Amino acid sequence: MTQVIKTIAEMRARVAAARVGGKIVGFVPTMGALHDGHISLIEAAVKRTDYVIVSIFVNPTQFGPGEDFHNYPRPFEKDLAICQKHDVDAIFAPSVNEMYPRETLAWVTVDNLTERLCGESRPGHFRGVATVCAKLFNIVHPDIAFFGQKDAQQAVIVWRMVADLSMPLKVVVCPTVREPDGLAMSSRNVYLSPEERKDAVRIYESLVRCQELIEAGERDTDVISGQMYEILKQMPGTKIDYVSICDAETLEELGQVQGRVLIAVAVRMKSVRLIDNILVDTPTQ
Amino acid sequence: MTQVIKTIAEMRARVAAARVGGKIVGFVPTMGALHDGHISLIEAAVKRTDYVIVSIFVNPTQFGPGEDFHNYPRPFEKDLAICQKHDVDAIFAPSVNEMYPRETLAWVTVDNLTERLCGESRPGHFRGVATVCAKLFNIVHPDIAFFGQKDAQQAVIVWRMVADLSMPLKVVVCPTVREPDGLAMSSRNVYLSPEERKDAVRIYESLVRCQELIEAGERDTDVISGQMYEILKQMPGTKIDYVSICDAETLEELGQVQGRVLIAVAVRMKSVRLIDNILVDTPTQ
Numbered sequence: 001m002t003q004v005i006k007t008i009a010e011m012r013a014r015v016a017a018a019r020v021g022g023k024i025v026g027f028v029p030t031m032g033a034l035h036d037g038h039i040s041l042i043e044a045a046v047k048r049t050d051y052v053i054v055s056i057f058v059n060p061t062q063f064g065p066g067e068d069f070h071n072y073p074r075p076f077e078k079d080l081a082i083c084q085k086h087d088v089d090a091i092f093a094p095s096v097n098e099m100y101p102r103e104t105l106a107w108v109t110v111d112n113l114t115e116r117l118c119g120e121s122r123p124g125h126f127r128g129v130a131t132v133c134a135k136l137f138n139i140v141h142p143d144i145a146f147f148g149q150k151d152a153q154q155a156v157i158v159w160r161m162v163a164d165l166s167m168p169l170k171v172v173v174c175p176t177v178r179e180p181d182g183l184a185m186s187s188r189n190v191y192l193s194p195e196e197r198k199d200a201v202r203i204y205e206s207l208v209r210c211q212e213l214i215e216a217g218e219r220d221t222d223v224i225s226g227q228m229y230e231i232l233k234q235m236p237g238t239k240i241d242y243v244s245i246c247d248a249e250t251l252e253e254l255g256q257v258q259g260r261v262l263i264a265v266a267v268r269m270k271s272v273r274l275i276d277n278i279l280v281d282t283p284t285q
Numbered sequence: 286m287t288q289v290i291k292t293i294a295e296m297r298a299r300v301a302a303a304r305v306g307g308k309i310v311g312f313v314p315t316m317g318a319l320h321d322g323h324i325s326l327i328e329a330a331v332k333r334t335d336y337v338i339v340s341i342f343v344n345p346t347q348f349g350p351g352e353d354f355h356n357y358p359r360p361f362e363k364d365l366a367i368c369q370k371h372d373v374d375a376i377f378a379p380s381v382n383e384m385y386p387r388e389t390l391a392w393v394t395v396d397n398l399t400e401r402l403c404g405e406s407r408p409g410h411f412r413g414v415a416t417v418c419a420k421l422f423n424i425v426h427p428d429i430a431f432f433g434q435k436d437a438q439q440a441v442i443v444w445r446m447v448a449d450l451s452m453p454l455k456v457v458v459c460p461t462v463r464e465p466d467g468l469a470m471s472s473r474n475v476y477l478s479p480e481e482r483k484d485a486v487r488i489y490e491s492l493v494r495c496q497e498l499i500e501a502g503e504r505d506t507d508v509i510s511g512q513m514y515e516i517l518k519q520m521p522g523t524k525i526d527y528v529s530i531c532d533a534e535t536l537e538e539l540g541q542v543q544g545r546v547l548i549a550v551a552v553r554m555k556s557v558r559l560i561d562n563i564l565v566d567t568p569t570q
Contacts, residue, residue, distance in 0.1 A: 008451060099451075105396040106415070106449035112390055130391070135451045164391035166293060166384075166420045 002083045003090045008099075008139050011092050015053070015141050018089075023050035027142030027169075029133060032056040032093075033073040033187035034082045037177040041146040042086045044174050053140050054083055055092040057099065062128030068271075073187055092140060099135065108134045108165070110157045116251045117153050117264055118275065121241050129154055130161050137162075142169050150176040150184045152262055152277040156251060176276070178204065184276045191272045199235040200274060203265055206231040206243075207278045210263050214280050219257045221245040232267060241266035241273070248279055259284045287368045288375045293384075293424050296377050300338070300426050303374075308335035312427030312454075314418060317341040318358040318472035319367045322462040326431040327371045329459050338425050339368055340377040342384065347413030353556075358472055377425060384420065393419045393450070395442045401536045402438050402549055403560065406526050414439055415446050422447075427454050435461040435469045437547055437562040441536060461561070463489065469561045476557040484520040485559060488550055491516040491528075492563045495548050499565050504542045506530040517552060526551035526558070533564055544569045 005011045015025055026049025028041045038054075045052045056079055063069035076093070083091050107127050113119075114126035137145065147155045155173045162171050177185045182204030183197075192200060206228040213224050225243045232240050246253050248260040257280070264277035290296045300310055311334030313326045323339075330337045341364055348354035361378070368376050392412050398404075399411035422430065432440045440458045447456050462470045467489030468482075477485060491513040498509050510528045517525050531538050533545040542565070549562035 012453065102448075104449050105398060106446040107394050107396070108391060108450070109394060110391045131450070138451045138453055141453065161391040163387075164389050165393070165416070166423045168297065168423055168426065 002080065002088045004080065005090055005092050006094055006098065008094065011053075011090070011094075011139055012141070014090055015051070018051040019141075024144070025049060025140070025142045026052045027136070027140050027145045028052070028054045029136050029145065029147075030054060030056055031058045031072065031187065032079050033075055033190075034079045035177075035185045035187060035189075037148050037150060037185035039082065039086060040177045041148060041174050042083070042088060044172065045144070045146050046087050048172075049142075049144055051089050052087070053090045053092055053142065054088050055136055055140065057092070057094055057132070057136075059099075059128060059132040060096055061100070061104065061131060062125050064122055064124060067122075068188075073190060092136075099132070104131070107131050108161055110160055110164075113153070113157050113160060113251055116246070117242060117244055118266055119153070121266070126153070126157050130157055133158050134161065134165070134167075137167055137169060144170045144172055146172050146174055148176060149173050149279070150186065150276065152248075152264055152279075153251065156249065156262075182208070184274075186274065188272055188274065192269065196269045196272070199238065200269065202231050202235050203267060203274060203276045206265060207263060207276060210245075211278060211280060214257055214261075214282060219282075221254050221257060224257070224263075228263075228265070232265065235267065235269065237270065239268040241268060257282050287365065287373045289365065290375050290377050291379055291383065293379065296338075296375070296379075296424055297426075299375055300336070303336040304426075309429070310334060310425070310427045311337045312421070312425050312430045313337070313339045314421050314430065314432075315339060315341055316343045316357065316472065317364045318360055318475070319364045320462075320470045320472060320474075322433050322435060322470035324367065324371060325462045326433060326459050327368070327373060329457065330429070330431050331372050333457075334427075334429055336374050337372070338375045338377055338427065339373050340421055340425065342377070342379055342417070342421075344384075344413060344417040345381055346385070346389065346416060347410050349407055349409060352407075353473075358475060377421075384417070389416070392416050393446055395445055395449075398438070398442050398445060398536055401531070402527060402529055403551055404438070406551070411438070411442050415442055418443050419446065419450070419452075422452055422454060429455045429457055431457050431459055433461060434458050434564070435471065435561065437533075437549055437564075438536065441534065441547075467493070469559075471559065473557055473559065477554065481554045481557070484523065485554065487516050487520050488552060488559060488561045491550060492548060492561060495530075496563060496565060499542055499546075499567060504567075506539050506542060509542070509548075513548075513550070517550065520552065520554065522555065524553040526553060542567050 026045035058072050108130040159171045181201045244264045248262040261280045266275045311330035393415040444456045466486045529549045533547040546565045551560045
C-alpha cells in the first residue's frame with residue numbers, strides 16, 4: 001500500500017519510524033510523469049532498500065523563464081498507480097508552497113559543472129536542481145538516492161554535491177532506459193509530433209555511431225563529433241544545442257578520447273528539448 | 286569523559302549510537318580558542334540536550350587571502366580541558382584534509398544576507414561559513430545547533446540556510462557574553478595590545494549609547510549612527526568598517542528604527558578586526 005504524503009512534517013515522521021524499525025531508506029526523486037526509465041530506478045530501489053520513497057514534485061526553481069513549468073505533464077493518478085504496482089512505500093508529493101513557503105535565499109551551487117553543457121542554455125537550471133535535491137535529501141533522509149544516467153550532468157552534479165557537502169547518503173546512477181528504436185525515455189517525449197518522434201531516433205543513432213568510431217580506434221573528438229553532427233543534421237527543423245565529448249567526472253571538453261568519457265547531445269525540436277548520452281570507457285594513456 | 290573524534294566516519298557512528306539510545310543531540314560549532322562566550326553555548330547545549338558535540342575546526346574556506354587563517358589561535362589542550370570540565374560528550378576535531386579531501390566545487394550561498402555588513406569587507410567569508418556549517422550539520426546530524434549572538438550576521442545566515450534548505454535541526458542563538466567592562470568575548474581579543482584592549486571598550490559604549498537613544502525615543506538612524514561614530518572615533522588608529530542599523534532578519538539598512546532591529550559595528554585596530562552588536566525591539570508602526 002503506497003502512502004501519499006503531502007507535508008514535510010509527515011514525511012520526516014514516516015522516515016523516522018521506518019529507521020527506528022531498522023529499515024534502509026531508498027529514494028527516487030522525480031517530477032512525476034513516470035515512464036519506464038523511472039520504473040527502472042524504482043525497481044533498483046526496491047531491490048536494494050527496505051523503504052522506498054518516490055518524490056513527485058515539479059520544481060519551479062529549476063525552470064527558466066519561458067520554459068515549460070506550467071505545461072509540464074502532471075498525471076498524478078497514473079503515477080500513483082505505477083508506484084502502487086511497483087511496491088513503493090511512500091510518495092512524497094508536496095505543494096510548491098510546502099517546499100518554498102517564502103522567497104528562497106539559500107542555494108546550493110556547484111562550480112564549473114553547472115555552467116557547462118545544458119547549463120549554457122539553461123542558466124540557473126542546475127542551481128535549482130542541486131538546491132531542491134539538497135532540500136529533498138534533508139527531508140527524506142535517504143540512505144541511497146537513485147538517479148538516471150539519461151540526465152548525466154544532473155547525476156554528476158548531485159554526486160559532487162553529496163561528496164563536497166558530506167551529505168550522509170549514497171548516490172546510485174542507473175542505466176538509461178530506451179524505446180525499442182533507441183530513443184531515451186523522457187517525460188517530454190509526449191510533446192513530440194509523430195514526425196518529430198520518428199526523427200528523434202537520430203539522437204541515439206549519433207551516439208551509437210560515436211561508440212562505433214571509438215571502438216574502431218578513433219580518438220580525435222573533432223572527427224567523432226563531426227560525424228555525429230552529420231547524423232543529427234538529418235532532423236529537419238531541429239537546432240543542435242551541443243554535442244559534447246567530455247570527461248565523465250569534470251565535464252571538461254576533451255580533444256582526445258581518453259579514460260571515462262561522456263558523450264552528450266542536446267537538441268531542440270520546435271518546443272521540445274531532448275538530451276541523451278552514453279558513457280564510454282577507454283584506456284588512459 | 287570527553288571523546289576526541291578526528292574522522293567523519295567515527296563521528297557519524299558515535300552520533301548514530303547516541304540516537305539509537307534515544308538521546309537528543311546538541312551541537313556547538315567552533316573554531317576553538319574557547320572563551321566564556323563558547324562556554325555559555327556549551328552550557329546551553331548541556332542543559333537542553335543529552336549528547337553534546339563541540340566541533341573545533343579552523344575552517345580555511347571562510348578566511349580570505351591575507352586574513353589570519355595560519356595565525357588563528359589553536360590552543361587544543363586548553364580547549365579540551367574546558368570541554369571536559371563542562372561535560373561535553375564529544376569533540377569533533379577533523380583535519381583540513383578530512384573535511385576537504387579534494388577541491389570543493391559545491392557551495393551554499395545565501396543571497397543578499399552574505400553581501401551586507403561584514404560580507405562587504407570579507408568577500409566569500411559567509412559562503413565559507415554557510416558551506417562548512419552545512420557540512421558539519423550533515424556529519425554531526427544535530428537536533429539543535431547553538432550559535433552566539435555576537436556573530437549576528439552568521440546567526441542570521443545559518444538560520445536562513447537551515448530554513449530554506451529544510452535542514453532537520455533547530456538553530457538556537459544565545460546572548461553575547463562580555464568582559465566586565467563590556468567588550469564582547471572573542472577569540473581574537475588575545476591579539477589586542479594593552480592600549481588597544483583599553484580603547485576597545487568604546488565599541489560597546491557606542492552600542493549602549495545607541496540603545497539609550499532609542500529608549501529615549503530617537504528613531505532617525507542617521508542621528509543615532511552619528512552619535513555612535515563620535516564615540517568610535519575616540520579609538521586612535523582605528524578604522525571603522527561599518528556602523529549598521531538594520532532589520533534583524535533581512536539585514537536591510539533602515540532609515541527609521543522600527544520592529545526588531547540589529548545595531549552592528551565592525552572596526553579594525555591595526556591587525557585585529559572586532560565586531561559587536563545589540564538587538565533592540567521597538568514597536569512596528
